[in-house]
Amino acid sequence: MTAPLIKISTGQIIFKGKTAFSDLDFFWDSGESWAILSESGWLQTAFLETLRGNTVVKSGTVTRPFADQYLSVKRQQKEVASFRDLMAYVSQRYEFRNKFNQQNFYFQQRFNSAESEETETVEKYLSTVQSRQEGPWTLEKVLELLYLKDLREESLLKLSNGETRRLAIAAGLMRQPDIFLMDHPTTGLDIESRAAFGEIINAIQKEGVQILITCNPQDIPSGIQKIGLLVQHGITNIWHSADFSPMSNRIGEKAWDWELFQSLLPQKNASDDPLVVLEKVTISYEEKIILDAVNWEIQAGERWLLKGVNGSGKSTLISLLIGENPQAYSQNIWLFGRKRGTGESIWDIKKPTGFVAPELVRFFPSNQTCRKVILSGLFDTMGLFKKVNAEEEELALKWMKVFELENVAEHPIQRISLDQQRWALLARALIKKPRLLILDEASQGLDLAQRMLFTQTVQKLCELSGISLIFVSHYPEDVPVAVDQIFELPSK
Structure with missing residues (x-):
């Protein structure tokens, strides 16, 4: 043997x-x-x-x-x-x-x-x-x-x-x-x-x-x-x-305090103006075309699934929507009724948009605690660098209570568990009551029970608020049923 x-x-x-x-x-x-x-x-x-x-x-x-x-x-x-x-x-x-x-x-x-x-x-x-x-x-x-x-x-x-x-x-x-x-x-x-x-x-x-x-x-x-x-x-x-056959789901029964959750969300607000308009948007790096003549329009209250294989340009497209891509100024892009490159600041773009992606955690300074990361969402900065008032502290505390993060409030964001990091990033995106929420594989790395809870949370968010949504996931089972429209980028 x-x-x-x-x-x-x-x-x-x-x-x-x-x-x-x-x-x-x-x-x-x-x-x-x-x-x-x-x-x-x-x-x-x-x-x-x-x-x-x-x-x-x-x-x-x-x-x-x-x-x-x-x-x-x-x-x-x-x-x-x-x-x-x-x-x-x-x-x-x-x-x-x-x-x-x-x-x-x-x-x-x-x-x-x-x-x-x-x-x-x-x-x-x-x-x-x-x-x-x-x-x-x-x-x-x-x-x-x-x-x-x-x-x-x-x-x-x-x-x-x-x-x-x-x-x-x-x-x-x-x-x-x-x-x-x-x-x-x-x-x-x-x-x-x-x-x-x-x-x-x-x-x-x-x-x-x-x-x-x-x-x-x-x-x-x-x-x-x-x-x-x-x-x-x-x-x-x-x-x-x-x-082996996959086990039946015996998990995912955990739920948040949905009443507190709803009280922190923006209420439904009908609007006739589109939030996002892209007209023949083309982005390239060193002659390599990443996005080719992309057209897309998102109305208030719509919930979209953004699809595409690895390398199709999803991250680049999202970077245009969150104000991080300098090529946006040369394109026909309107965000919240204003064309890019007409005198708006990056903060004007970021204020109505919440964004969650798992890699964001890597870009916070090492001294940023869970509480500070959540509060930084109020200022759209990668970390908290200014004093906050009592009302803002109370707001962050409520979000930590919703996602059961109170016990890690003062722990550095990189030292808490992966699931706690994801909930902290979601709280950071929602604390400012955005009009548009972009979730870029936001539940990536979570175990099965936490992924089910994340899907349930996003579903509740859609049911209880007027937030528009762009949802990115390679797993069809992770997509909430409220996400009922699809925009797919072609493979290269």
């Missing part, structure tokens, strides 16, 4: 100061690929961090025989080494740095072509990834496998969410790992890319890499052999992929 890759026996595991597992058993045999399911995204992350050695094992044992031979050779060579040298990991908190090794980008930089020079290109970034061992993965091979060949000269700041996710996986392969751990790797990928992910899994496994991912039941790729259901006690069920 061969030794397991990793073995956990009766583990009591502490993660971030809290008990994650009370009795965790896990046996990962060579040649197996795993998908770990859970109703808690926090538990899934805790499990991955346990495999990586980043949790406290209060009792029980965690052994990693897959690295024994490597570590023995390194000891004989008197070299410092770790089992982590043989592992790659893609988390949901990936970030990239600029040429000066600083992660100090600001949000608007994504849409300013002159400033993209401060970041590496896809090819240069992948070329800098270091490995402690030889392996099969070359630059050309990972560019081909992850559909990045056409993006090799693209600045990292110009990548869409899905493209950035594929880049993170490519960087993991360049480490030449024996074991590859991925936390919800298909998050941010369009339907076509998610369907093709099984082929990527198979190609990686053919090179001898052992794979374990966390995901939701509907996202299990075809290349996975074994599936485990994770709860706080440990792994309660294990299936072979051929025997």
